[in-house]
């Protein structure tokens with residue numbers, strides 16, 4: 001094998017750093033040298049103790065990436081820090097994206113004291129924990145279908161000394177239909193592949209007036225991205241709700257975007 005260039009970035013098509021773990025995507029033409037590339041990265045990045053190779057995008061009901069261990073310590077559990085909060089995460093068993101940190105902060109800054117908030121797709125709890133740090137007087141209910149993510153959420157409430165979040169493990173639709181009363185001021189819907197299927201559930205949960213933050217993956221074939229996407233989501237709403245604002249969270253592929261819609265509800 002030829003000596004590798006120290007500039008490892010040329011071999012990668014992506015890298016996420018979560019705590020002390022780097023999850024890398026290697027360009028297909030360099031995959032045969034994955035071990036050498038991984039060793040090069042771990043020797044270059046002082047704060048990284050493990051390297052994992054990402055083998056798929058997020059998939060399945062639990063939205064987890066498949067990955068394999070490459071170098072360093074073989075342990076997929078780490079602590080990630082953001083906005084003064086800490087999250088314990090097993091990167092191989094639960095969804096987590098450091099790229100949503102700005103969104104979590106943005107939503108936390110919108111929340112007012114004493115709100116009642118429902119997070120329909122809570123994962124290991126990052127949105128709710130950041131909100132709780134900003135507004136400890138809020139009462140938050142987290143729903144999460146992946147039992148492992150739900151367990152990590154409980155660990156993370158303790159780690160952050162938070163006692164105003166209740167966690168329910170199960171399907172958001174079932175839980176809303178059977179266990180919850182419609183007394184929330186804000187509903188968060190961070191399941192961009194499918195959240196539009198749950199809009200009626202979210203609307204039902206708002207008491208008189210409030211906000212829904214809906215994340216969706218949408219396609220726009222021309223440059224009027226937000227106008228096109230607003231039109232798509234407006235068709236899913238009724239007279240009780242309107243899109244107050246929307247923004248592109250990230251570009252996810254040719255013509256495809258993750259968009260967040262801040263929807264005002266008045267009943």
Ligand SMILES: C[S@@+](CC[C@H](N)C(=O)[O-])C[C@H]1O[C@@H](n2cnc3c(N)ncnc32)[C@H](O)[C@@H]1O
Nearest residue numbers: 061062095096121122123144145146171172190
């Ligand atoms: C894109 S992740 C977001 C997780 C978390 N909010 C975050 O930002 O890290 C979506 C989460 O929704 C969960 N999920 C998928 N379908 C669900 C359902 N029907 N009810 C409740 N949770 C669901 C997945 O297991 C996953 O953890």
